[in-house]
Amino acid sequence: MDHQEIDVPSFFLCPISLQTMRDPVTVSTGITYDRESIEKWVFSNNNDTCPVTKQPLNVTNDNFLTPNHTLRRLIQSWCTINAPYGVERFPTPKPPVSKCQILKLVQDASASNSPQRLIRSIEKLKSIANESSANKRCLETTSQAIEFLARVIIQDNNNGTQALSILALLQITDERVLKTILAEKDGAIFESLIKIMQKSNYDSRAYAMGFMKVLVQAAEPTQVVALRVDHFIEVVQLLKDEVSPKATKNGLKFLALACPWGRNRVRAVEAGAVHVLVDLMLESKEKRTMEMAFAVLDQLCGCAEGRAELLSHGAGLAVVSKKILRVSHFASEKGVRILYSIARFSGSSSVVQQMLELGVVVKLCLVLQVDCDVKTKEKARDILKLHGKAWKNSPCAPNHILGSLPC
Template identity: 30%
Template sequence: MRRDDLYITVPSFFRCPISLDVMKSPVSLCTGVTYDRASIQQWLDSGNNTCPATMQVLQSKEFVPNRNLQRLIQIWSDSVARRQVEADSAATSVVVPSQDQVQVLVKQLDNNCFSSLAKIVCFAKESEENREFLARMDGFLNAVFDFMRNADSDIKLIEQVVKILDLMSSKILDKKPLLESNCLSTILLVLQGGCLDSQIQSVRLLESIAVDGESMLKIAEKDGLVSELVKSIRKEKDPRLIEASLSCLIAITMPKRIKTKLVQSRTIPELKNLVSEPNTTVSIIEKSLKLLETLSSCKEGKAEIWHDTILLQAIMKKVLKVSSKATEHAVTILWSVCYLFSDEKAQEAVVSSNGMTKFLLLMQSNCSPAVRQMSADLLKIFRVNSKSCLSSYDTKTTHIMPF
């Protein structure tokens, strides 16, 4: 343990009652007491049939993951890491270098690369003018690209490079070097082992280089990259990382081949968790529904959503509850699954979630023409009584396709 760690106060309920260490994977027994999975598993494997804290005889040896506590521990751990980084930065008292000093630092990158890169990051953060200066500097971007291509296992060094590229992304006119396999491997390395801020920066960097179909395919076809992005939208992750990863996935998911790959990578169950979570932010719900809408436009995605009654009900609950943008995405998904696919089981799930009332309200609201038309289409297939208020509504208007 480092000396600095002695000054970090760990909340008592973050510690496992058996090992007294911060829990990595908290699970709860039937007695309601939470332990770290490894510790309680070892206790039970040793032949014990009691709860270590209460000594009650266990009616069941099964345990349930404590997701809320795991999320709290993750947030606390990240905040501790950030404070440590801030303390280290304050201790080093880095002064923003001048333009002349930056030119010297660029020439010295090979000799003292970490220190030089850290100072260049400070320079780039300072102003838009500084970032433009770096972009115009002969050989600077090529030197940074070389770092990406030839990155070794020094994750701290790689994180500095990713920081610079994230700051400079709008100034990089030719993004092709970043699509090279070695560069994408470096970004993947940060996603897998970097700190939270670096992970977010690497995801934003990926989104910035997904400018056309070719670049989207290169990103999606890089082994491990899509699966790592999908891991980054798990509900126990930091909301900032979830939001950045959702934006990136939306950006790369235009080609049909990528939609299919995302479905195969178990993206829809992760989106279901986000949409069903009561404390999810508005922005994350909107992006989750947008990605579900995109995936519902391919056969594989549509079929998976159609088979999941709980997901359909969760989507229906977001209509008129979150925002106009979320409502539009939700209605489009339901229209795609229930109207185009015409599945009775999916239709029953929507009707059971008060769907008919909500679609009637939508048609009378100030929603977009596309949403109004899709609502009318959905009401028609739910066999609304002809004497209802829909009898005077003209549904023969030119249909507005949402895709």
């Protein structure tokens, strides 16, 4: 065989992408795909149809992928024949783990009092999760395994961080499982995660933050209200330390989910959230991060303590005003809402004067003139009506703005 003849045959390429097919599997429509690629198509991209035929696939069935052993052997033979030309033969893929195997592993670890058995079981579960997307999916849908790992975290032993690192690999969407974990020892999981955040490295802190966000999404209002100041202190500290962009977003999401309740707003403020959010808004250039920071700050300005903290920050009002119309319609809406809370509930003469000097009034007038959300314009107009008289009579007010202020 001449070197020029060595082209990768068509069956050796995955129909979804141009990556090499290593573990061919056939779906119910008769089309064969590389296992990793079709699992990504189904589970990561949330598709339930065959990419080629567009026919529906029964993706809820754990056995909807059938290994194509004949094609796999042909590919391996082709690799062996072309080894002199630098083609490497890949090993026979391991079959995906089954739920029965995972359940037996969990049951054996739960029934044993041996610390060594527990460690081996956790290590095995982590190995399973890292082997393939199919294994990860199997773990995600085995509630007993998720609950077992959560119990290990709650037990507050040295294996908690290892168990947490496995959960960090998974996408846990079953609310029943999450509610079961939350009910364990009256929400002890939050306490255990906070302890991990207090004494662990950046990776473990990020994992803990991610799981806390997932839990608070599934928690009942009574469980969210039961959060303590030290929970918020660790979340705020994580934001301050800039552990990772993903951890920052998870921390902001946690605050957004926890702070609709007044008690939690005060707790977040006491934990220093307002100043950290302002600093984040000064430094961040990532759109989604900015939007989430605006959303949380809007909630915190719903209480007197939050407004006082914003005003005490030297750049508080200035950064809120500056970012309006520069990030997104969503951020602008939240920014104007923040200014409205300040103007209506904390609008002392000194604050009103400060808003003028910092250019807040100019920005509000600009909001009325540009293309933005109707509700945002209404809020801006309301602010100008509240203190229009004081600003009109001020020598600091620019002349071109005086005519824009509503009567």
